[in-house]
Amino acid sequence: MxxxxxxxxxxxxxxxxxxxxxxxxxxxxxxxxxxxxxxxxxxxxxxxxxxxxxxxxxxxxxxxxxxxxxxxxxxxxxxxxxxxxxxxxxxxxxxxxxxxxxxxxxxxxxxxxxxxxxxxxxxxxxxxxxxxxxxxxxxxSQSTNDAYPTFAHIGLYLTFLDLTPHLDELIKSLRKKAKEFRGMLKIGRTQLQDAVPMTHEQTFNGFASILEEEIPNLEHAAKQFLVLNMGSTAIGTGICSQPGYREAVIKAFRKITEWDIKPTKDYVGATSDTSHMVGYSAALKRLAVKLSKISNDLRLLSSGPFAGLGDISLPARQPGSSIMPGKVNPVIPEVITQIAMKVIGNDVCVTMAGEAAQLELNAMEPIMVQCCFESSDLLMRAMDTLRELCIDGIKANAEHTRKQVYDSLSIVTALNPYIGYDNSTLLTQEAQASGRSIVDLVLEKGILSKEQLDEILDPDNLTQPVRLDIKPLKSVE
The missing domain is CATH 1.10.275.10 (Fumarase/aspartase (N-terminal domain))
Structure with a gap:
């Protein structure tokens, strides 16, 4: 050529x-x-x-x-x-x-x-x-020292506007799944041990709620990007710009973007301060931590399928082993947790770079910018992947988890308000020794009638504050 x-x-x-x-x-x-x-x-x-x-x-x-x-x-x-x-x-x-x-x-x-x-x-x-x-x-009328951070502020605010719809869609998916699972009993767990009954609906609504909390947190962090130091030029003094330029350039930004952009209150201070990126990265980290918590919970709840918890079944996405035929791994929650780890690592980098500002400038801004953009992009893809390839296809193993509730010793906690702590303790001890269920022992001993027991164990009564007008027929013998 x-x-x-x-x-x-x-x-x-x-x-x-x-x-x-x-x-x-x-x-x-x-x-x-x-x-x-x-x-x-x-x-x-x-x-x-x-x-x-x-x-x-x-x-x-x-x-x-x-x-x-x-x-x-x-x-x-x-x-x-x-x-x-x-x-x-x-x-x-x-x-x-x-x-x-x-x-x-x-x-x-x-x-x-x-x-x-x-x-x-x-x-x-x-x-x-x-x-x-x-x-x-x-x-x-510019220097890199006001233009470059403005690139970052405007670009990251645009990215924030891109990110929130992905989060909204994930929350909607979790709410939809919760509605699908209404009334399905399962055991809640604390310290990985049986706790008290709850429903699959409550689990998935809980996931949605903790993510919803991140929307105002992200909004608060992102709005800081609408404060610009344009007109600072080299170190904040405005050298090489004309009088009136600072006001004119903010007016121009408002016209172009239609956003409520404001000038910084102190141009010298703002020129070396990267705390807006530090704050936004921290907000992304909070979201990543919660996505990882949800993903790890999904892995635990779907563990097994026969020798684990088995509360839910995740959609099968690919064979899970090169040696064990039939094995399917929770690959989507696993990769989401890895993405979260990367975002958390990026936040550490942003924090260190933000701390590295010296005198009138922070020379480490480029790596802060890259980390914030990368974390935003990773989280958008992660939320879509989690929703499309995992959440939307989850099935609750309702009969299995209902049986776990009825067979668990923790069911005695629900009986405690009606038969008393001492009777509940005696029932638990006998159930542990005999290997029989609390429900069977209560009915066999005539402590409660089947109708009374069914009313106490109704999912709506079992999973929210309620006090029924139920008296025990007799004490534990």
Whole structure:
């Protein structure tokens, strides 16, 4: 095919040949050469790229309002940003998410791509920066130190809006399953030992409820992203920006996003503070912990199927052993727990990076951004997988669990209010010694009639606070 046509670009370190058809320039190429650590490129996270375009368009709108950008350049930059928001040019955002320089490489990647696309729109060749320059036009009134955290804030808020519907759908699935299991008795367990009776419905409603609690927690954490430090420039003093720029750029963000975006109260403090990402990562971790708890419970409740608890049956998804014919493993809950572990690990990383801020900047922001985006994406996929491949297909082994309730010594707890603690203790001791059930002993000894016992053991009476008007016919002999 021959050698591609090249252009020469220069920076403070010298010159470099860049393929003419590439929209990115010399600083992006240096970053691509320097940072080769992971498969996670800027383009891996489309919401991050979209946030870059929103940020650069808002800056252009503010600069244009202040008469800092020529009309034609302003329109070309805005058009380039709109195209990126719509999903175009993603392949030009090619550098590693892990990078030194506190995000300077990512910011310059955006500046160069937008500048060169604007040059195309204006009718000039790539690299002809006297007409639209990555620094003097696209990065006007900005520094990486306000643009990059704004990319993160806007992108992660977009990701939060993506995440909540996945959580809502999982909760609905659990509620639907609970309704399906209404009235089906099972044994509750504490410390992995028999406790008192409950229903499968209560178990699955419990799962749904603890996840519902995470919606307002995530919302509270995500709303912190709507506070921006745009206008800080290098360290928060606003050097190289015009008076009125801070107000104009916030107004532009509000117009573009229709969100209630606010400026930070202290630009110097905000420029080195990454606590919004720390808080959001912690909220993701809380969700991950609960998903893992639910998944581990599903593994325990479905254990067996003959030598375990066997309360429920999970849908079979694949053969479970290369040596044991017929074995089926709870692979979906197992993988969800592993995803949760990864999210928890990411949160540790975010916490450490947040703590590593020094003086007027936190140079560790790039790894915080990657971890937050990765955790969000993993959790969305995890919740969909858990719902579609596990929850929706669960069956309750109702007859098995009802028999467990009636055969369990813990059933005596339900009788205690009516026959007394001492009688309950004597029944338990005899049942343990004889291997017979509490129910059989109560009926055999005539302590309660079958009608009385059936009323006490009715699922609606057995699984909620209630006091029936029942008196024992006699004491334990």
């Amino acid at each position: 021959g050698n591609p046509k090249m252009r020469t670009e220069k920076d403070l370190l010298g010159s470099m040949q860049i393929p003419m058809d590439h929209l990115y320039g010399i600083q992006t190429q240096r970053a691509a050469d320097n940072f080769q650590f992971s498969p996670y490129k800027l383009s891996t996270y489309p919401r991050f790229i979209e946030a870059m375009a929103i940020t650069k368009k808002a800056a252009a709108m503010a600069n244009h309002e202040l008469n800092e950008l020529p009309e034609d350049v302003f329109k070309a930059i805005c058009r380039a940003c709109d195209e990126i928001r719509e999903g175009e040019l993603r392949d030009q955002f090619c550098i590693d998410m892990f990078q030194g320089g506190a995000g300077t490489s990512a910011n310059m990647n955006a500046n160069e791509v937008i500048a060169n696309r604007a040059l195309e729109i204006l009718g000039y060749e790539h690299g002809d920066y006297k007409h639209c320059d990555p620094h003097d036009h696209v990065n006007l």
